[in-house]
Amino acid sequence: MTEQSQQFASDNYSGICPEAWAAMEKANQGHERAYGDDQWTARAADHFRQLFETDCEVFFAFNGTAANSLALSSLCQSYHSVICSETAHVETDECGAPEFFSNGSKLLTARSENGKLTPASIREVALKRQDIHYPKPRVVTITQATEVGSVYRPEELKAISETCKELGLNLHMDGARFANACAFLGCSPAELTWKAGIDVLCFGGTKNGMAVGEAILFFNRKLAEDFDYRCKQAGQLASKMRFLSAPWVGLLENGAWLRHGQHANHCAQLLSGLVADVPGVELMFPVEANGVFLQMPEAALEQLRNKGWRFYTFIGSGGARFMCSWDTEEARVRELAADIRAVMGG
């Protein structure tokens, strides 16, 4: 039970899904033009435009750190600031990447509820200072689904984007787990993005079953001016681009992206359901996407670790995160649930 026990540590512990793999295999035939000037990249971009029902600008970057940082730096200058939640990945887990790519844009953390920003919390930060001694707020970034497993509803997104428009702020969505959000809400990608006022989406491929590669979609096309140069300069233009784009074709052409999100979400629901009645185990956040956050005694967590289970505990004392992914096995979920019950003396 060594390797399987790692299944809940992170959704990027998973491998490449069959659809992405098959597309890479097909793409690996003979020579192709480099730097995105190939048929696979064109096809992937078209799939995105079709899926999102709009003629957006599509770019590819190697990972989420870069995709989000590049997108944010295209939305503001170094003396501007970016409003995010205290739990936002760009704030807590990117080693200063947004500040590096933007040459100094400061992240301003706003209060969040279940990991979600609100018009009120954005307004509070955006209006706090109006003098040149403090970086001028210019962007809001939200994560969908959030880092604590919650999901913004379309009306929440619309309320936020209206606040942004009123305050002159661009709106960016970190969609590392965008598929899980779509799966949870049953909404179309368009409803959760441009129809709700999102300017730019970073659509995560890695957690959805790819080896590398995130897509950056500009719904507000004029913000994408010269973005290809930005990617190139920042070391994010793949020479053999087809191997970043072909997997997207695999994920998008038959809806695998959504099925993977649904499966991961389903496993999270299963886990939370199975432990719902275990005394001493508290759900820290509503389970809406693929993560389950449990409050448990530290000693119990230690026993779980001794049984070989791996999970993150960055959420605070006694908080454990269990992530499900596209390939999480239901049997493992049940084993984990049983072990949780066991260590809790259930």
Next chain:
Amino acid sequence: MTEQSQQFASDNYSGICPEAWAAMEKANQGHERAYGDDQWTARAADHFRQLFETDCEVFFAFNGTAANSLALSSLCQSYHSVICSETAHVETDECGAPEFFSNGSKLLTARSENGKLTPASIREVALKRQDIHYPKPRVVTITQATEVGSVYRPEELKAISETCKELGLNLHMDGARFANACAFLGCSPAELTWKAGIDVLCFGGTKNGMAVGEAILFFNRKLAEDFDYRCKQAGQLASKMRFLSAPWVGLLENGAWLRHGQHANHCAQLLSGLVADVPGVELMFPVEANGVFLQMPEAALEQLRNKGWRFYTFIGSGGARFMCSWDTEEARVRELAADIRAVMGG
């Protein structure tokens, strides 16, 4: 003859080689720890240390732009400068990436002979200015094999590194085609790097048959301090790192990296031999690695294009670059050579 005709445009038009593919396939089993904390990454690093016969520090980046820029920025500060040849890829084809990653380090171009820097040309640039109004030279970067297909000999490398030591300069090697250099000289990787005084090598994987991924090897280990943070912040830390490192295991464990270089070099020799006696066709540079640079009348080049052949002509009027790669087919080489002869009226 459409796709095959692109075989000489660039060595990054090629796909993934069988050895890298097989390793990826093996690596794609179950879950693995992310961010390089996996068995494949450990194995790849060990293979490098074995191959280079030294306990170097090993890192992985997504592409050559990033690998070289990160390495250079670890060797100097923003107010320092980097000496390179006029034809260096970092100067001509990285869209200002070295300047971006280093926050402003200026590239100073030095005269080169057949694309190679010399102690004299380095000295000339390094000693030209000694005042604080000009960025202080701190690094020399050389490309092995060079952008025009030539290869530095071990004694040339030693002479350069002695000059660097004397002048207080760090020495970086862009090894996008390092395998071709090793193949041509029959030297060991150690002889062409740390034994000759190289501080850092960026060893290219993409042109050698990988989908993505370059290795950065610090022979001067103290220059590698906190380099892992640098990679992370710059968006170059892969979450599913195994898919960057496993292909290296595939390339290194049975010598495929060298065989690929030998094959590409062989094809270049074949091509240059086949057209050596064609009147009006001049070799622009000695053929030592996998590129053949031919001076031909513009009209003849146009005819070649009309026949479907693709090649770069950035070298100046009438200059054409034909690149061979790990999967170039000899039959194609012969076809190309025949067409060159034909368009030249031979």
Next chain:
Amino acid sequence: MTEQSQQFASDNYSGICPEAWAAMEKANQGHERAYGDDQWTARAADHFRQLFETDCEVFFAFNGTAANSLALSSLCQSYHSVICSETAHVETDECGAPEFFSNGSKLLTARSENGKLTPASIREVALKRQDIHYPKPRVVTITQATEVGSVYRPEELKAISETCKELGLNLHMDGARFANACAFLGCSPAELTWKAGIDVLCFGGTKNGMAVGEAILFFNRKLAEDFDYRCKQAGQLASKMRFLSAPWVGLLENGAWLRHGQHANHCAQLLSGLVADVPGVELMFPVEANGVFLQMPEAALEQLRNKGWRFYTFIGSGGARFMCSWDTEEARVRELAADIRAVMGG
């Protein structure tokens, strides 16, 4: 009472002191070599070395934003972080300058008591995260005197520097009001800096009576390597440097720097003493340097404004900052105190 009423808004509302002015006048004779290669700059540097009783490296920058940001960026790389108090000027009032100069170093705010960091609060932040997803702590910056008018004692500084050494952190002091700290404690500049383990001090000249210009003193000389290039590249090398350095000669040669600090401190003590017994007025922080922070009803503050007084209220609801400077007039202090008493119904 228009202009005088602004005397308490900020200590940089004051002009050039007579000693600085006289030195500028003397320096303005004939031609002098540019860029710091002049006699005044040499003299100023020597005065600093004498005053601090050590052979430190001395540089000059135009203002405090730049001096502190340049110093911090010489102490860390972009992927490192800087620990500061929540009230630190670099965090709250520099518009992201430290992040800009360092190309992305993140500021991590630590708890402070009366504006002062403690070994415990530094340790808490420095040890919170040890993974590469978060910028590695590399520098601590403290402000002496602090932004809320308190002053670190030599033993407090020593305790902090010991913590820094233990944790591998460089220690920087923002000394915008360093003179006021020396004046309050009666300690020598050496006791409050290198003898207590400070690596670099930015010694503020502007608030002490100069037009422009801050001095940067490296007690840890090896950290100053190529710092002159850093200043030049960042637009902080004055061509007519003598006009930045001569005023320092004026301030340092006869102790004016300390007298100015003493005077400003004295005025602050006078003000706080005069309002100490006014009911409803609370001192927010101990008065140790040249600032007096009073908690008063918002309505009373409004009445003070109506009487023409200017002061900052960034400290929170009902908090007002009254700053004294080298040229604050005692008569104005008494008028202000009387008006405070009056608006409070005293």
Next chain:
Amino acid sequence: MTEQSQQFASDNYSGICPEAWAAMEKANQGHERAYGDDQWTARAADHFRQLFETDCEVFFAFNGTAANSLALSSLCQSYHSVICSETAHVETDECGAPEFFSNGSKLLTARSENGKLTPASIREVALKRQDIHYPKPRVVTITQATEVGSVYRPEELKAISETCKELGLNLHMDGARFANACAFLGCSPAELTWKAGIDVLCFGGTKNGMAVGEAILFFNRKLAEDFDYRCKQAGQLASKMRFLSAPWVGLLENGAWLRHGQHANHCAQLLSGLVADVPGVELMFPVEANGVFLQMPEAALEQLRNKGWRFYTFIGSGGARFMCSWDTEEARVRELAADIRAVMGG
């Protein structure tokens, strides 16, 4: 003859002119609001608008390095490039400042005639590369008067700006010696800037008689968006701003800026006239502004140095630059000319 002999080394060896000094003296009365929110700064800005006959945006920076670098970085992004002449100060003497402030914008040097760019040389560089592997040209910067003492005519400026408009390039003027250009041509500042299509001018104050301080004038006002934040973040916002702006009032209100330029130009003409017939002395560039560039035998230059004269020789073997400034004395010019004649055996 020690200090006077330095009069020709650089125009920034001179001190503060009487008009600037008097204005500083007046400005040094009592307290004033900081950070440019004072009457002197408002007055200086108004003087500029009047002088240039247009409602331009006016900012102040400490020196030319910063003024030009900030202006350039407001005109492009890091992945863009800036076209300048090979002799441009931003290329040769700013230690990579433009690259630092812009986070990596590359300077592309174009051929120049007598230090001046032409539509053809701009076009050549701007159109050379159109691919994303090379930074996209976005700005042209010209120096008026140039670094070799020549001056662009209004029609030359217009031709350049038309080329810029056609190619989508912003046009910046480094006016470190703008006063000398106006003085030479007898043109109005408006004719040499916005009427000729200049977007932004950096108007040099230091070489014109100030201690510190350059003005940045945006004629294209929308390019100035949030430029005040840019200045602040980059350490270029003076707290006691009145001491940067008041000298401008002194220079502008009675035309001193132009008289100073005329005087310096006159001295240069005098010098070049006096040595015109000395055998073996060749004028390297037409004398149009305040610099005289003479080709002389190295031995003769050495003799001049031995007589105590100081001058720059960066122009190449045997080339010497003699700069005149607002306070150059005619007697010194005649002495220098006589010595030149003497050392040449005349």
